[in-house]
Amino acid sequence: MADEVLRFLEPQRGGIYLDGTLGGAGHARLILEATYPDGVLIGMDHDAAALAAAKSSLAVFGDRVILRQGNFSDMDAHLDFLEIDLLDGILLDLGVSSHQLDSAERGFSFREEGPLDMRMNPATGVSAATVVAEAEAGELKRIFREYGEERWAGKIARAIVMDREQTPFLTTLQLADLISRVVPASKGPQRIHPATRVFQALRIHVNGELESLRAGLDTAWKRLKTGGRLVVISFHSLEDRMVKQTFRALATGCICPRRLAVCACGHQPEVRVLTRKAVRATEDEININPRSRSAVLRAMEKLPVKGNQNV
Ligand SMILES: C[S@@+](CC[C@H](N)C(=O)[O-])C[C@H]1O[C@@H](n2cnc3c(N)ncnc32)[C@H](O)[C@@H]1O
Known part of the structure; x- marks a missing residue:
């Protein structure tokens, strides 16, 4: 879903982006190209093999790339370590990579003999x-x-x-x-x-994938600048439900009971949901990459902090 990722992430020159699921670095490369000449990409993956491959495939981008091995649920600690406060955009493209699936020795495939491991x-x-x-x-x-x-x-x-x-x-x-x-x-x-x-x-x-997603979603929006964007691609209905409900809760304004004529809670929406409906891969993409059939993309944008309207 390369076009869709770029459309919703809107990477800008000079921006700082986090790809929390670097994998084969396909999206990372697109973000780096779109933010030429001075955008920075932090690429995270908890798979050391993915990072090693990305290190050479992204070498042409020089010091515009920062690679970190870890779980995106720990992005706070990694960003603090890098002394980076807020980001212009975050991408989470969940699940396993094609490379992991195709590597029999990793144990993800039921079609090929390998150790029953499955740890990313x-x-x-x-x-x-x-x-x-x-x-x-x-x-x-x-x-x-x-x-x-x-x-x-x-x-x-x-x-x-x-x-x-x-x-x-x-x-x-x-x-x-x-x-x-x-x-x-x-x-x-x-x-x-x-x-x-x-x-x-x-x-x-x-891999504790749902727990990581829960923690990642709770952290990610707080690490965005105003106007910064979070794009999540999920492949499983439980993941997508979590993303949808989290976005909806963050985009909700007043949470007072309906019977109150005047807002008493002062609750403000933190984000704007950019995808009213889930975005899916096109038929053309599904023909090229059948795995994209179950991909669902959702995106949000961080809103400016407003003063308490209740005061
Ligand atoms: C679907 S692939 C990403 C593909 C990538 N967007 C690309 O363009 O090639 C998912 C990758 O994210 C990694 N991953 C999955 N969950 C993760 C997590 N919680 N923290 C860090 N990496 C994760 C996997 O190891 C895998 O390499």
Whole structure:
């Protein structure tokens, strides 16, 4: 969604932008080009491999690029470290990158054999193999149902708990094969691999993706200058709901009960929502990049602080 990101972020010369999900640095490059010659881009990713690749691919932009390894939920600490107070724009393009998905050794793919890991930062947290080995059936069911909207969550969870007593699940295909055996094949034109939802759910759980988004959204708007913009691309309905509700709450003015004729709360909107409806990828883009089919973009702009109207 390159065009849409630029349209809503409106990167300007001389601006300071944070790409909290640097990944393959495609959006970062566009922002750097659009802010030529003096815009600055802070690129964050908690995957060291993504940062190492970005370091060489963005080298042509010299000291206009600052790279930080970390979770965007910790952007406050990183910005404080860099002695940067407020930003002109922030981009969060959530989830995994194509490169992570395609790297079998990272364990995100149910189509290729690899260790059942799924951590975006393999140096922290616990792997998917550990979750699958140690979580109780009820917890596995909750993860598959909540994060994967998996209809057969209970059946899959019970099968895992039974099978793991014989052999631990250490690889991607081991788990994918079990799911294929347990789940009836999906019907209809858009048939997906039976392991799709469970793999997505484990990835979201292992990486604490919803917790990071919650913390990131709570912080990001405070780090924007007046007129600064936040653009978020999500791929999951739970993420999109969180983004939508957060934007709506921040854009709400008076929160007094309706029965009051005069505002008593003095509550002011902090932001203006720029996307009344979710923005989706065009058919052309979906044809080139099928993953963009589930991408949903929302954007907001920080409003000036107004005096308390109640006084
Ligand atoms: C969808 S890709 C981003 C692609 C990127 N916009 C581009 O143009 O190539 C998501 C990237 O964000 C990283 N990521 C996901 N959640 C993160 C988080 N909470 N903090 C930091 N990086 C995160 C992943 O490691 C992955 O590299």
